[in-house]
Amino acid sequence: MEIRILDPKCHLRKDFDCGNLSLNRFLQQMASQQATKDTARTYVLLDPQNPTEILGFYTLTMTRLELAELPEILQKQAKFPLSAGLLARLAVDKKHQQKGYAKILLRDALKNLYQASQIIGFPIIVVDAKDGVADFYQKYGFIPIQQNANRLYLMVRTLEKLL
Secondary structure, three states: OOEHHHOOOOOOOOOOOOHHHHHHHHHHHHHHHHHHHOOOEEEEEEOOOEEEEEEEEEEEEEEEEEEHHHHHHHHHHHHOOEEEEEEEEEEEEEHHHOOOOOHHHHHHHHHHHHHHHHHHHHEEEEEEEEOOOOHHHOOOOOOOEEOEEEEEHOOOOOHHOOO
């Protein structure tokens, strides 16, 4: 397996189906537009034997967190709104689910976010989990943000220990 940045000229986006219409649409219609505008980057998991088929993908960008969103202990540490790395989307095609590909994608996303945090400096990684998958992220140490159980965070310093 290999993970590459999405190339709309050679990766077959129209055939991707993870079972979630909004994630499918994003990959098929929005991912390359956001890359062109430099607002997000989408990475795809490929099988070297069939490098045009997308097995799964994730999208990274930045977000801003308001202090009120954070747990009290973090509010005390931060005195102003924080920038955070955002894992905006992660999905695996239905044909390839239950094979450990989501874990492979998550590890790669976290590795890239960690590297970015070392270059530009942000203390938190946020994930916007789609309905029903927050438990997946919690297994890897993500903690729900107070007002939204589907928005979770992980401190970069925690990630340092995992990597």
